[in-house]
Amino acid sequence: MGPEDDDVFRIRTHAPGPSGSLPLTPEQLRHAPSGDLFGWSQNVGMGLAPSRLGGPEVLLLGTMGGIRDADGRPIALGYHTGHWEIGLLMQAAAREVAASGGVPFAGYVSDPCDGRSQGTTGMFDSLPYRNDAALVMRRLIRSLPTRKAVIGVATCDKGLPATMIAIAGMSKLPGVIVPGGVTLPPTVGEDAGKIQTIGARYANDELSLEEAADLGCRACATPGGGCQFLGTAGTAQVVAEALGLTVPHAALAPSGQPVWEEMARQSARAAMRAANNGLTVGAIVTDAAIRNAMAIHAAFGGSTNLLLHIPAIAHAAGVRIPDVADWADVNRAVPRIVSVLPNGPIHHPTVRVFLAGGVPEVCLKLRGLGVLDEKAMTIAGATLGETLDWWESSERRHRMRKRLRDVDGIDPDDVVFTPERARTAGLTSTVTFPVGNLAPEGAVIKSTAIDPSVVGDDGVYRHIGQAKVFVSEKAAVKAIKTGGIQAGDVLALIGRGPSGTGMEETYQLTSALKFLPFGKYVSLLTDARFSGVSTGACIGHIGPEALAGGPIGKLRDGDRIRIEIDRVRLTGRIDFVGEGEETFDADEGERRLAMRTPHPDLAPDPELPDDTRIWAALQSVSGGTWRGGVYDADRIVAALEAGKKALGW
Numbered sequence: 001m002g003p004e005d006d007d008v009f010r011i012r013t014h015a016p017g018p019s020g021s022l023p024l025t026p027e028q029l030r031h032a033p034s035g036d037l038f039g040w041s042q043n044v045g046m047g048l049a050p051s052r053l054g055g056p057e058v059l060l061l062g063t064m065g066g067i068r069d070a071d072g073r074p075i076a077l078g079y080h081t082g083h084w085e086i087g088l089l090m091q092a093a094a095r096e097v098a099a100s101g102g103v104p105f106a107g108y109v110s111d112p113c114d115g116r117s118q119g120t121t122g123m124f125d126s127l128p129y130r131n132d133a134a135l136v137m138r139r140l141i142r143s144l145p146t147r148k149a150v151i152g153v154a155t156c157d158k159g160l161p162a163t164m165i166a167i168a169g170m171s172k173l174p175g176v177i178v179p180g181g182v183t184l185p186p187t188v189g190e191d192a193g194k195i196q197t198i199g200a201r202y203a204n205d206e207l208s209l210e211e212a213a214d215l216g217c218r219a220c221a222t223p224g225g226g227c228q229f230l231g232t233a234g235t236a237q238v239v240a241e242a243l244g245l246t247v248p249h250a251a252l253a254p255s256g257q258p259v260w261e262e263m264a265r266q267s268a269r270a271a272m273r274a275a276n277n278g279l280t281v282g283a284i285v286t287d288a289a290i291r292n293a294m295a296i297h298a299a300f301g302g303s304t305n306l307l308l309h310i311p312a313i314a315h316a317a318g319v320r321i322p323d324v325a326d327w328a329d330v331n332r333a334v335p336r337i338v339s340v341l342p343n344g345p346i347h348h349p350t351v352r353v354f355l356a357g358g359v360p361e362v363c364l365k366l367r368g369l370g371v372l373d374e375k376a377m378t379i380a381g382a383t384l385g386e387t388l389d390w391w392e393s394s395e396r397r398h399r400m401r402k403r404l405r406d407v408d409g410i411d412p413d414d415v416v417f418t419p420e421r422a423r424t425a426g427l428t429s430t431v432t433f434p435v436g437n438l439a440p441e442g443a444v445i446k447s448t449a450i451d452p453s454v455v456g457d458d459g460v461y462r463h464i465g466q467a468k469v470f471v472s473e474k475a476a477v478k479a480i481k482t483g484g485i486q487a488g489d490v491l492a493l494i495g496r497g498p499s500g501t502g503m504e505e506t507y508q509l510t511s512a513l514k515f516l517p518f519g520k521y522v523s524l525l526t527d528a529r530f531s532g533v534s535t536g537a538c539i540g541h542i543g544p545e546a547l548a549g550g551p552i553g554k555l556r557d558g559d560r561i562r563i564e565i566d567r568v569r570l571t572g573r574i575d576f577v578g579e580g581e582e583t584f585d586a587d588e589g590e591r592r593l594a595m596r597t598p599h600p601d602l603a604p605d606p607e608l609p610d611d612t613r614i615w616a617a618l619q620s621v622s623g624g625t626w627r628g629g630v631y632d633a634d635r636i637v638a639a640l641e642a643g644k645k646a647l648g649w
Contacts, residue, residue, distance in 0.1 A: 017045075018044045018045065018047075018050070020044070020049070020050040020051070021050060022037075022040050022041070022044070022050055022053065023050060023051070023053055023054060024037070024040075033145075035145065036145070036146060039146060040053050043103070048103065052098075052103060053103070055101045055102050055103045056101070056102045056103070056148040056149070056272065056275055056276075057102065057103045057104075057105060057144065057146050057147050057148055058097045058102050058103070058104050058105070058147065058148060058149045058150070058151060058268070058271055058272065058275070059104075059105045059106075059107060059140075059141060059144050059147040059149070059150045059151070060090045060093055060094055060097075060104055060105065060106045060107070060150075060151045060153060061106075061107050061108075061109070061137055061140060061141065061150055061151070061152050061153070061163065061166070062083075062086045062087070062089070062090050062106065062107075062108055062109075062152075062153035062154065063082075063083045063086060063108070063109060063110055063111045063153070063154040063155065063156070063159035063160075063162075063163065063180075064078075064083050064086040064087045064090065064108050064110060064153075065078030065079050065080070065083040065084065065086075065110040065111070066078025066079075066083070066084050068084070068085075068087065072223065078110070079110070079111070079112055079113045079116060080113035080115065080116060080156060081183050081220050081222075081223055081224050081225055081226075081255075082111075082113070082155035082156035082159070082180055082224075082225060082226045082227075082233060083110060083111060083154075083155060083156065083159065083180070084223055084224045085180070085223065085224025085225070085255050085256055086153055086154070086155065086180050086224075088224075088256070088261065089153050089178055089180060089260070089261065089263075089264040090106055090153050090264070092261045092262075092264035092265050092268075093151055093153070093178060093264040093265065093267055093268040093271075094106065094268075095265075096264070096265040096268035096269060097268045097271070097272060100268070100269065100272045102148075102272055105144060105147065107140045107144075109133050109136050109137055109140070109159075109162070110159075111129070111133065111154070111156060111157075111158050111159030111162070112125065112126060112129055112158060113156065113157075114126055114156075114157045114158070114232070114505055114507075114531065115192065115196060115227070115507075118196065118505065118507050118508050118531075119473060119474070119477065119508045121605075121607045123501065123502070123504040123505055124501050124502040124504060124605065124607070124608055124609060124612050125502065125609065125611070125612060126157075126158060126502065126504070126505060127158070127308070127498075127502055127503050127505075127529070127615075127629060128502050128611065128612050128615035128616075129158050129162070130158045130161050130162045130165070130309075130312075130629075131162075131165075131312075131615060131619070131629070131630070131631055132615075133158065133159065133162035133163075133166075134161075134162040134163075134165040134166040134169070134316070135166075135631070137152075137162065137163060137166035137167075138166045138169055138170065141166065141170055141173070147173070148174070148275040149173065149174040149175065149176070149271040149272070149274060149275040150167060150170065150173060150174070150175045150176075150271075151175075151176045151177075151178060151267060151268065151271050152164070152166065152167050152175065152176070152177050152178065153177075153178040153180065153264075154177070154178075154179070154180060155179065155180025155181065155225065155226045155233060155237070155255075156180070156226050156232075156233040156236075157231070157232040157233050157236070157305065157532070160177075160179065160180075160233065160236040160237065160240065161236055161308075161309040161312070161313075163177065164177060164236070164239075164240055164243070164245065164309070164313050165309075165312050165313055165316045166316075167245065167281055168281060168285045168313045168314075168316040168317040169316035169317065170281055171280060171281050171282030171285070171317060171318065172280055172281075172282060173280060173281060174271060174274035174275045174278075174279055174280055174281070174379075175245065175271075175274075175280075175281040175284075175379075176245065176246065176247075176267045176268075176270050176271045176274070176379050177240040177245040177246045177250075177267075177379075178246070178250070178263065178264050178267045179236075179237035179240055179241070179246060179250055179251050179252075179253070180224070180225060180226065180237075180255060181224070181225040181226070181237075181252065181253040181254055181255035181256075181260050182225040182226050182227070182228060182233075182234060182237075182252050182253070182254060182255060182349075182350045182351055182354070183220055183221065183222045183223075183224060183225035183226065183227065183228060183254075183255060184221045184222045184225075184228065184254060184349075184351060185221055185228045185349045185351075186218040186219065186221040187221070188218075189215050189218040189219060189221070190215050190219055191219065191227070191228045191229055191341060191347075191349065192219050192220060192227040192228055192229065193227060193228075193229045193231065193341065193342055193511065193531075193533035194511075194515065195215060195216055195219035196507060196508075196511050197511040197512055197514070197515045198212040198215065198216055199481075200477070200480060200481055200508075200511070200512035200515070200516060201512075201515055201516070203481035203482075204481065204516055206515070206516065222254070222255060222256060223255075223256070224255035224256050225254065225255030225256070226350075227350075227533070228341065228349040228350055228351070229340070229341035229342050229349070229350065229532075229533045230300060230301070230302060230303070230338070230340045230341060230342070230343070230350055230353070230532065230533075231303050231342070231531055231532030231533040232303040232305040232306070232531065232532035233532070234251075234252060234302075234303075234350045234532070235297065235300065235302035235303040235305070235306050235532055236303075236306065236309065237250075237251035237252055238251045238252070238296060238297070238300050238302060238358075238359055239293045239296065239297060239302070239306055239309070239310065241296075241358070241359040242289075242292050242293040242295075242296035242297070242359060242363075243284070243285055243289045243290070243292070243293045243313070244284045244285070244289050244292075244376055244377060244378035244379060244384065245281075245284060245285070245378075245379055246267070246379065247263060247266045247267050247270050247379065247380055248359075248360055248378075248380055248387050248390075248391060249263075249354075249357070249358050249359065249360050249391070249396065249400075250263050250266075250267070250359075251354070251358055251359050252350045252351065252353055252354040252358055253354055254351050254354065267379075270379050270380055270381070271379075273381060274379060274381070277381065279377070279379070279381060281317070282317070283377050284376075284377050284378065284379060285313065285314075285317040285319065286317075286319060286376065286377075287319050287320050288373035288375065288376040289373075289376050290310065290313070290314045290317075290319060290320070290322060291322075291330070291373060292372050292373055292376055292384065293310055293313075294310060294322060294326070294327065294330045295330055295333075295334045295366070295371045295372055296359060296362060296363070297310070297330075297430070298330050298331045298334035298335075298336065298429065298430045298431075299334050299335065299336060299337050299338060299362050299365075299366055300336070300338045300340070300362065300430075301336045301338060301340070301343045301427075301430045301446075301448050301449075302430065302532070303446075303531075303532025303533075304431060304444050304445075304446050304529070304530055304532070304534075304540065304541070305505075305529060305530075305531075305532055307327065307431070307444060307541070308529070308625060308628055308629050309628070310322065310628075311626075311627055311628030311630070312628035312629065312630045313628075314628070315627070315628055315630045315632070316630075321627060321628065323626070324433050324442050324626065327431065327433065328433055328570055330371075331429045331430050331431055331432075331570055332429065332569075332570055333369075333371050334366070334369070334371050334429070335369075335419045335422050335423065335427065335429065336422060336427045336428065336429055336430055336448055337362065337365055337366070337416060337417045337418070337419055337422040337427065338353060338362060338415070338416055338417070339414065339415055339416075339417065339425075339427070340352075340353050340415070341533070342449065342533045342534070342535050343446075343448055343449050343535070345425060345426065345427065346414065346415075348410070348415050352404060352408065352410060352415050353415055353416070354400075355400050355401065355403055355404035355408075355412065355415075356400075356401060356404055356410075356412035356413075356415035356416045357391075357397055357400065357401060357412060357416055360387065360388065360391040360397070361391075361397070361412075361416045362416055363384065363388055363391075364388055364391060364392055365416060365417070365418055365419065366419070367388060369419060372384065374388065426452070427448070428447065428448045428459070428567045428568070429447070429448060429567070429570055430446060430447070430448050431444055431445065431446055431447060431448075431570075432444070432445050432447040432565055432566070432567065432570045432571065432572045433570075433572070434539060434563075434564075434565060434571075434572030434573055434574050435572075435573060435574075436572075436573040436574040436575040436586065437551060437575045437576055437586050437587075437589045437590035437593060438525065438542065438551050438552050438555075438561070438574045438575060438576055438593075439539075439542045439543060439550075439551075439552070439574055440543075440544070440550075440551065441543030441544055441550075441626065442541075442543055442626065443525075443539050443540065443541055443542040443543065443574065444539070444540060444541045445537070445538060445539045445540070445565060445572065446530075446534065446535070446538070447461070447565050447567045447570070447572070448567070449534070449535035449536065449538075450535075450536065450537050450565065450567065451520040451535075451536065451537075453520065454520050454521065454537070455567060458568075459566060459567045459568035460564060460565065460566045460567070460568075461537060461563070461564070461565040461567065462563070462564050463490070463523050463537065463561075463562075463563045464560065464561070464562045464563075464577070465488045465489055465490040465522075465523065465560070465561060466488075466489060466490065466557075466558050466559065466560060466561070467489075467490045467491075467492045467525075467555050467556070467557060467558065467559040467560075467561050468484065468485060468489050468490070468491050468492065468557060469492045469494060469555050469556060469557050469559075469599060470491070470492070470493050470494070471493075471494055471495050471496075471599065471601045471602055471603070472496075472605070473493060473496065473504065473506055473508060473509065473528075476491060476493050476509055477508050477509060477512065479491075480509065480512050480513070480516070481512075485522060486518065486522075487518040487521035487522065488521055488522070489522050489523075490522070490523045490524075490525060490561040490563070491509070491513075491522055491523070491524045491525070492524075492525045492526070492552065492555050492561075493506060493509065493524070493525070493526040493527075493528060494526070494527060494546040494552050494553050494555065494599060494602060495527070495545075495546045495547055495553060495599075495602045495603065495604070495605075496526055496527060496528035496546075496605075497527035497528060497542075497545025497546065497547060497548070497550075497625075498545060498615075498616040498619060498620065498624075498625060498629070499545060499547040499548060499604060499613075499616045499620070500527075500545070500546070500547050500603075500604050500605055500608070501528065501604075501605050501608060501612075502608070502612040502615065502616065503527075503528055503529050503625060503629070504528050504529070505528070505529055505530060505531050506524075506526060506528050506529070506530060506531075506534075506540075507530065507531035507533065507534055509524060509538075510524065510530055510531065510534035510535065510536055510538050511531075511533070511534070513536050513538075514534075514535050514536050519536060520536060520537075522536075522537070523537040523538075523539070523561075523563050524536070524537065524538040524539065524540075525539050525540075525542060525552065525561070525574060526538075526539070526540050526542060527540070527541070527542045527543070527545040527546050527550060527552055527553075528540060529541055537563065537565070539563070539574060541625060541626075542574075543624070543625070543626060546598070546599070546602055547602065547603075547604060548620070549598075551576070551590075551593040551594075553598045553599055553602050554593050554596040554597070554598055554599065555576070555599065556599065558579070558580060559576055559578065559579060560576070560577050560578025560579070560583060561574065561575070561576060561577070562574075562575050562577045562586075573586070575589055576589035576590075576592070576593055577589050579592070618631050618636055619631065621635050621636055621639040622635050622636060623635070
């Protein structure tokens with residue numbers, strides 16, 4: 001143990017306790033739960049003045065990670081920049097609650113980083129974390145029975161969806177989302193998406209060791225906020241605002257700056273007013289709000305991961321869960337009008353989207369198309385239509401857009417287009433849902449992100465190639481780095497869905513293909529999912545997954561695959577159409593697949609945690625990934641009861 005300082009042994013065994021007295025009434029003592037009374041003892045024990053007891057209690061629930069010193073330097077690092085500065089937002093909101101006569105509480109459920117866990121077994125916990133975190137958050141909300149409102153503060157890929165799911169499930173409670181904002185790009189350097197490809201580019205002689213080390217050091221140019229591209233983190237912030245759960249113009253604010261902290265104070269005021277006026281989450285997260293969120297997702301060209309998260313939010317809220325047909329309808333009706341990383345055509349970072357007007361500006365540009373329900377209520381206490389009336393002539397809108405012109409020399413209308421201008425600029429709709437004998441339940445591709453140079457003049461991407469089949473991401477990455485994948489190949493990564501890996505995210509593969517010269521001539525098929533920054537001819541969420549008997553699990557090296565993606569009509573097919581030198585039609589391919597056995601190496605990853613196996617089983621009986629990968633209590637209980645009877649338990 002070593003020598004001890006004398007102070008270690010100066011131990012007190014009692015203390016006088018806080019001064020003053022609790023403002024109790026006879027009625028409280030006779031009828032209030034003992035927990036309410038003991039809660040007041042706890043509150044003053046933590047330092048709250050007894051005179052402040054009785055004010056409306058507001059719970060701030062955040063995903064903060066790490067320990068920051070007073071000057072911002074790390075005492076202990078967080079997992080990612082996205083939750084590193086969350087505590088500053090929570091402080092600003094808490095002080096505003098207190099200044100309004102409320103009593104702020106704070107709880108924490110930190111979140112992982114999908115970027116940090118790419119290519120590792122840490123990815124096996126990524127998507128399952130979302131359900132578990134939402135469950136813990138709801139337990140924390142319910143564990144403060146006296147709360148009058150809840151403020152969720154979160155930023156990134158899984159923490160923010162978990163927070164939205166948790167708050168959407170508290171339909172009788174006023175709730176606000178405070179999105180944690182974005183980090184800035186380096187003045188000279190690469191964004192946080194491209195920088196994740198330095199290994200593949202170095203291995204293919206695209207970068208020197210010195211260049212990789214230099215670029216990697218500067219990629220996260222400011223210490224807080226989600227990544228600079230419109231990946232899952234940025235898209236989730238946009239969706240939170242589109243749902244009406246944030247104050248206006250909240251998504252994608254630059255972390256650590258005054259406008260960002262002011263947004264937290266605005267959110268606190270909204271929470272207090274909602275509590276006073278009885279404006280609950282149930283009045284906000286409605287069928288109309290879900291449809292609006294899907295429309296804004298399409299207009300932004302958002303991450304395909306939100307196809308997992310928006311249905312889960314709808315399930316938690318008890319409203320209609322959108323299906324594949326709904327997504328297809330929305331994407332046919334709503335043009336993509338935002339030019340942003342990673343889709344382009346101009347790769348603006350997300351902070352420029354914020355300055356160009358963010359979600360309110362996109363809504364304003366869509367207003368004449370009839371694709372938004374302007375009667376949907378927002379946490380600001382106004383409908384979407386009333387918010388847009390304010391936004392159009394607001395000082396905030398005009399000064400933000402002017403700032404973008406003055407500082408970066410960028411016309412805001414080159415970031416958020418009008419639908420007419422977007423059409424002439426060649427922006428295409430966001431996602432397509434191909435089917436075929438390899439995906440009888442469907443699949444998804446961010447079709448707008450296919451390199452235009454490999455798309456036909458008719459807007460159709462066509463590729464016939466031989467399959468290179470892999471049962472691990474590690475093996476597929478090695479093949480890319482060592483020449484095992486060539487132009488014209490179809491890379492098939494199988495057994496990486498929920499039952500194999502917890503439905504891992506495969507950005508290692510998609511990013512390498514994007515930034516290697518031959519990558520645009522390679523298609524990728526998988527039952528796993530993709531990062532929101534992924535681009536290219538990458539088809540994921542293929543169902544059924546290989547380990548559930550899906551035909552994709554029967555592919556072999558050398559099989560001929562035909563892919564057609566119509567980016568105009570948003571239709572597509574992926575079919576097995578040949579063995580060796582023999583070719584045949586899709587119907588014959590389906591017949592032959594039915595006769596095949598699964599790939600001999602197909603199996604759950606040997607390092608798959610039991611926790612994730614349980615998640616995979618529960619979400620499967622709840623409707624699977626196309627229903628949001630949720631926990632449906634009724635379905636789970638029914639399946640367990642049926643199983644007990646079948647087993648004679």
